[in-house]
Amino acid sequence: MDLAGQVSPVTPVGGDTRPRLEGSVPPRTYRDDMRLLHTSDWHLGRSFHREDLLGAQAQFIDFLVETVVVAQVDVVVVSGDIYDRALPSVDAVSLCNEALRRLADTGARTVLISGNHDSARRLGFGADLIDAAGIHLRTDPARVARPVLLDDPDGPVAVYAFPYLEPDAVRAELLGDDDGDRGHTAVLRAAMGRVHDDLAGRGATRSVVLAHAFVAGGEASDSERDISVGGVSVVPASVFDGVDYTALGHLHGAQAINERVRYSGSPIAYSFGEEHQHKAVLLVDLPPTTGGAVRVASVAAPVHRPLTRIRGAIDDLLTGGRWADVAGHYLQITLTDPQRPREAMSRLRSRFPHTLVLGFEPEGAERDDASYVARLRGRSDLEVATDFVAHVRGDADVAERALLGRALESTRASERAG
Numbered sequence: 001m002d003l004a005g006q007v008s009p010v011t012p013v014g015g016d017t018r019p020r021l022e023g024s025v026p027p028r029t030y031r032d033d034m035r036l037l038h039t040s041d042w043h044l045g046r047s048f049h050r051e052d053l054l055g056a057q058a059q060f061i062d063f064l065v066e067t068v069v070v071a072q073v074d075v076v077v078v079s080g081d082i083y084d085r086a087l088p089s090v091d092a093v094s095l096c097n098e099a100l101r102r103l104a105d106t107g108a109r110t111v112l113i114s115g116n117h118d119s120a121r122r123l124g125f126g127a128d129l130i131d132a133a134g135i136h137l138r139t140d141p142a143r144v145a146r147p148v149l150l151d152d153p154d155g156p157v158a159v160y161a162f163p164y165l166e167p168d169a170v171r172a173e174l175l176g177d178d179d180g181d182r183g184h185t186a187v188l189r190a191a192m193g194r195v196h197d198d199l200a201g202r203g204a205t206r207s208v209v210l211a212h213a214f215v216a217g218g219e220a221s222d223s224e225r226d227i228s229v230g231g232v233s234v235v236p237a238s239v240f241d242g243v244d245y246t247a248l249g250h251l252h253g254a255q256a257i258n259e260r261v262r263y264s265g266s267p268i269a270y271s272f273g274e275e276h277q278h279k280a281v282l283l284v285d286l287p288p289t290t291g292g293a294v295r296v297a298s299v300a301a302p303v304h305r306p307l308t309r310i311r312g313a314i315d316d317l318l319t320g321g322r323w324a325d326v327a328g329h330y331l332q333i334t335l336t337d338p339q340r341p342r343e344a345m346s347r348l349r350s351r352f353p354h355t356l357v358l359g360f361e362p363e364g365a366e367r368d369d370a371s372y373v374a375r376l377r378g379r380s381d382l383e384v385a386t387d388f389v390a391h392v393r394g395d396a397d398v399a400e401r402a403l404l405g406r407a408l409e410s411t412r413a414s415e416r417a418g
């Protein structure tokens with residue numbers, strides 16, 4: 001789903017341009033009421049086809065802090081995948097540390113959850129201590145119904161921050177001995193049940209939920225690590241009914257599932273498939289009373305270096321005037337020459353120094369020549385595994401599919417546990 005028509009368009013900004021940013025931030029919808037900034041999927045430490053993106057990520061943090069100040073944001077919510085890996089590099093940890101300190105310095109509160117890429121235990125280190133500084137790291141599934149409580153002149157706002165709820169890891173905590181539904185929907189429903197119980201005891205309180213999940217209706221990109229196991233991880237948006245705003249992470253394209261349930265998307269493109277996405281953060285103005293209209297605007301994030309996919313014969317690429325505009329972009333180039341040109345990468349890099357991916361699809365060749373990588377693109381781990389079984393022996397049955405799914409799920413769980 002596209003945000004078009006649901007948010008006010010905002011002029012893109014560069015990294016360090018306070019005056020331009022001021023002009024691009026929409027005025028508050030509700031004068032004294034709470035303004036959230038929703039972001040997710042920073043993936044600090046991630047590289048892009050071996051290009052280090054830490055500089056781009058640092059540029060985003062500058063933009064984020066600037067936006068918090070200029071837009072007078074009250075609370076920043078970061079919906080998971082803070083880091084790219086369970087064991088992030090020291091440079092990624094330093095950048096995160098700097099980001100949290102600078103956010104605390106703005107006076108805004110910050111609520112963060114762990115995503116499927118983060119190690120909850122490592123990210124949650126010291127969480128109780130830094131709470132006092134207004135930085136609220138939530139990585140413990142046992143605390144889903146203990147909100148971060150904020151307020152504005154119209155009363156309280158409860159922010160319920162769910163860490164990524166890996167079904168196998170949190171089932172005992174959230175579902176007890178219930179041997180029914182095993183999937184992500186069941187654990188999120190259980191968490192939301194606790195939220196509604198907690199809210200019922202609070203009187204009139206506006207509510208915000210942070211979750212890291214694949215919600216039905218959302219559109220995936222090529223850079224999210226698959227969390228779907230046999231389809232059981234796709235969660236209906238109705239799970240989040242009854243709260244004023246749900247700030248989702250996991251999918252890397254910004255998108256609205258409905259008026260109150262949205263993905264901010266990642267601040268930086270992490271795959272060439274995100275070539276046409278507009279990376280942004282969302283400004284969310286909460287209404288004075290629960291159930292009132294939530295106003296959302298997007299503020300474009302700085303583009304460190306655009307991503308572009310181009311194709312053509314090598315001589316045309318090296319001399320054609322129409323390619324001049326993309327000379328500085330990160331490029332995925334597909335060559336269409338009948339024969340693979342010699343030393344293609346080094347020749348192309350003389351004109352396009354940031355060529356990262358080089359493919360070869362000779363014009364008129366059969367599709368069978370498509371590379372293994374191309375054939376697997378867009379397929380989940382489970383699909384690849386079941387295709388393999390089908391190829392060597394015949395279709396996997398339902399029980400075998402479930403077994404493969406659980407094996408993949410537990411491999412991912414143990415990877416996250418470090």
Ligand SMILES: [Mn+2]
Pocket residue numbers: 041043081115117224225250251
């Ligand atoms: Mn992610």
